Amino acid sequence: MAKKVLKGMIIIDSELCKGCGLCISVCPHEMINVSEVLNEKGYYPAQFKGSSKEDNACTGCATCAIICPDVAIEVYRER
Numbered sequence: 879m880a881k882k883v884l885k886g887m888i889i890i891d892s893e894l895c896k897g898c899g900l901c902i903s904v905c906p907h908e909m910i911n912v913s914e915v916l917n918e919k920g921y922y923p924a925q926f927k928g929s930s931k932e933d934n935a936c937t938g939c940a941t942c943a944i945i946c947p948d949v950a951i952e953v954y955r956e957r
């Protein structure tokens with residue numbers, strides 16, 4: 879039987895984010911990119927790419943949240 883692949887999602891607090899790009903560089907599924915909209919502090923924040931179920935390859939591994947220096951990422955995982 880095939881192993882069930884866990885699905886996840888993240889929420890990035892765009893006002894906490896300073897656009898350092900660390901989360902983008904570590905995501906194994908390339909599920910984060912840079913927003914085209916500036917936040918209040920004048921940074922282009924990171925944004926989650928998994929807007930639809932078909933596009934979402936996030937596994938909820940939490941690597942992005944662990945590396946974020948500003949604790950701007952919350953991770954949710956299917957159980």
Ligand code: SF4
Nearest residue numbers: 905936937939940942
């Ligand atoms: S939880 Fe893992 S797979 Fe999902 S966006 Fe973060 S680093 Fe990528």
Ligand code: SF4
Nearest residue numbers: 895896898899901946
């Ligand atoms: S690691 Fe944190 S502060 Fe840096 S771009 Fe990602 S969400 Fe923003």
